[in-house]
Amino acid sequence: MVQLQALSQRNFLNTADLTLQEIQQLIELALKLKQGQSQASLAGKTLATLFFNPSVRTRVSFATAMFKLGGQALDISSEGAWAFEYRDNIVMNGATIEHVKEVAPVLSRYCDGIAIRCSELVTKSAESAKVGAWETAKQDIVLKSFAKYATVPVINMESNVYHPCQGLGDAVTIKEKLGQTQGKKYVLSWAYHPKALPMATPNSQMLAACDLGMDVVVAHPEGWELDPEILAVAQRRAEQSGGRFSISHDQDEALEGAQIVCAKSWGALKYYGQWEKEKELRVQHQDWIIDESKLQLTDQAHVMHCLPVRRNVEISEGVLDGPQSIVIDEAENRMWAQMALLATLL
Template sequence: MADATGLQLSQRHFMNTADLPQQEIQALIDLALSLKHGEVKPSLAGKTLATLFFNPSVRTRVSFATAMFKLGGQALDLSMEGAWSFEFGDGVVMDGATIEHVKEVAPVLSRYCDGLAIRCSELVTKSAASASAGSWQNARQDLVLNSFARYATVPVINMESNVYHPCQGLGDAVTIKEQLGQPQGKKYVLTWAYHPKALPMATPNSQMLAACDLGMNVTLAYPEGWDLDPEIVKMASQRAKQSGGSLQIEHDMDTALEGAHIVCAKSWGALQYYGNWEAEKALRVQHKDWMVTQAKMQHTDNGRLMHCLPVRRNVEVGDDVLDSPTSIVIDEAENRLWAQMALLATLL
């Protein structure tokens, strides 16, 4: 659906930024910045977005609710604690814990609301320990998100799944464009950082794609063994080339940071140990030196520090960076709001 500015997306759902042509991503970025500057005022008066959170959330929950409010619509927060337990399998005899099938939930919510937004990532948890998980092959199917997209009759937005966090990627792209003006050809480093537990790969996947779509020279930095999904890295590399940029991999943080204009710190779990977190932890603790500090930032070209938040201070990033003008993490978090307003105004 086209918004008040005439922007129209080629996809009905927003599942992954890589589903869209790069010119549509750029149009969303430009619309987000125009909204932020008060240059356009699309309206979603009378529209309702249902947000379904299967995981904890702060920025995503509040930014979507605020975005709908600013556009004149409303967001209904349907946390799973207050809903029935849903079933997603086909042909299941529902004589156990699940009460309602997605085949009924999605179309009914579609009758009530103009869009559905889903957050369901099996590794997002408030626990001090890593979340239990099955195989990456199963997680990669994103059963919950794709089931809602299959049975809903209104647009479905991915607020973070096992594989992608496209709203974070879009918000990051807005921030980079805002900070650098013309990102093409500038150096972007996505660096792994130590964390006491295994985290999802969805956010770094989408952050990598965002920088590639901007035509940046992207360096993916991580200790050996912490590779992201090779198919997603290959896709990101192809999109980087399409936009005039590049993608390379580096296993030394100091080398990776040389000449960087943007440094994005993010932890993720090791793909080769997916679900086997005790074995992974024995290796992870050997890389506590993978923390972004002011000393490491000296290798950059007056680089700016980004992080999706929440951030573990003095674990992933040092206070000396987060509390300095180098850090743009608050701007980055704010721009989630404007990016999602652009997305909602266009989709709904």
């Protein structure tokens, strides 16, 4: 049985909350679990997974991870739960039925951990979700309320701001494919999409590459800048790991010599919630796609995407089905990364 060292944080809300050493330990444990070199057990333990958004990979990978570790995951969807209240000092005579001050501690009595997925832009709709201001969304009130009132570890399965489990899974995949990551070039490239998507995943993917000491380049059209506070964290983590961090508005130039290319779309921060106005600008950038011609600019780069992916929109079919695509390995490694996290945290 592997001896697990406790994390410095009770919760897992953002990879940047952990030290670089802790991130590396989780990556190494995930790869050892995948290779059958280590064993860990969560026998008799239960994880409550609350999904306020649609999910395939996150839902199944967490359930399978708990099963493989000898525990179980209880799937609670928003349709099957009460309407929860998160505001303090509120007279609950409206649509909400139960306050998080009761929900979180009760679930903590039943379960050994609580995992939350709540991102306002993740929907099944063909249109971008109607949302408020970014400064409000950035508060991540649902996730942080559960973290405040729960007495067991809370795991972020994707919020408005971060998707740390995707970031950790990507880091495991990059380490698995490249071995030595220090100084290798990683490009996170914005890609066209017919609707505005969350910034949580690219935020965490960017941070993961920075933690690996890579030469990280975030490429996007002008106007699609990520949150400046998060960019500052990425810059700091890159410096701490001995890597580099930069931003480019020229996709071709950014891709030159890359060993890893991660395609991902996200909505423009400056037009957050004003999606019709943003769409007028977004449609002008349909050439921001990772296709065969773009891939030729790289150093035989591995191509990543968190999935689901729009074929021949974000990435061409030829690239997705080609030998340089590692999107399926990337999806699988979410499970191993989460197994390492769960075994260490719970």
